[in-house]
Amino acid sequence: MRRMYKAKRCPRCGTKNAYSQFRCTECGLIFSRVENGSNKIAKNLIMAGKKDQVVNAPMFPKDVSKKTFMLLCGFLGFWGAHNFYVGRYAKAVFQLIVGLFSIIATVLSSAIPNFDFFMSYLFLPVAIDAFMWMFDLVDGAINKYKIPVAVDFTEGADLVKNAVKK
Numbered sequence: 001m002r003r004m005y006k007a008k009r010c011p012r013c014g015t016k017n018a019y020s021q022f023r024c025t026e027c028g029l030i031f032s033r034v035e036n037g038s039n040k041i042a043k044n045l046i047m048a049g050k051k052d053q054v055v056n057a058p059m060f061p062k063d064v065s066k067k068t069f070m071l072l073c074g075f076l077g078f079w080g081a082h083n084f085y086v087g088r089y090a091k092a093v094f095q096l097i098v099g100l101f102s103i104i105a106t107v108l109s110s111a112i113p114n115f116d117f118f119m120s121y122l123f124l125p126v127a128i129d130a131f132m133w134m135f136d137l138v139d140g141a142i143n144k145y146k147i148p149v150a151v152d153f154t155e156g157a158d159l160v161k162n163a164v165k166k
């Protein structure tokens, strides 16, 4: 019988760790700190351009409401509302721009004849946006959506480096 190894992926560096590990063997991130990480602090850090201590963790942090996230994603997800809510601004801005353009294009295409050529340029970004929306909704529902949290990992990283040196 083959033995099954249960592994968990480090949300910071992507290394696969044994399920029993409390700290990433590669980057030293202490996993319990991710579970207690704050999304509000992470959003402030992202806005300030300091991403060093921000980790995208596939879970709902304590200061993010799943209900609010799911409602924003369900009703306004095509315009990136849920991504603005949790601070994934690059995705959010892309979705907002595509979302606004598709509204404008829909209005113009009914008013201006021969507008269809412009609509064909919009097809790909709209498809990407719609797929993002769909995957985000599913990931949110199964608690796998990656949400930025602020984590202090400096001490853990140093401990691992020192342990390797010995």
Ligand SMILES: [Zn+2]
Pocket: 010, 011, 012, 013, 014, 015, 024, 025, 026, 027, 028, 029
């Ligand atoms: Zn790691």
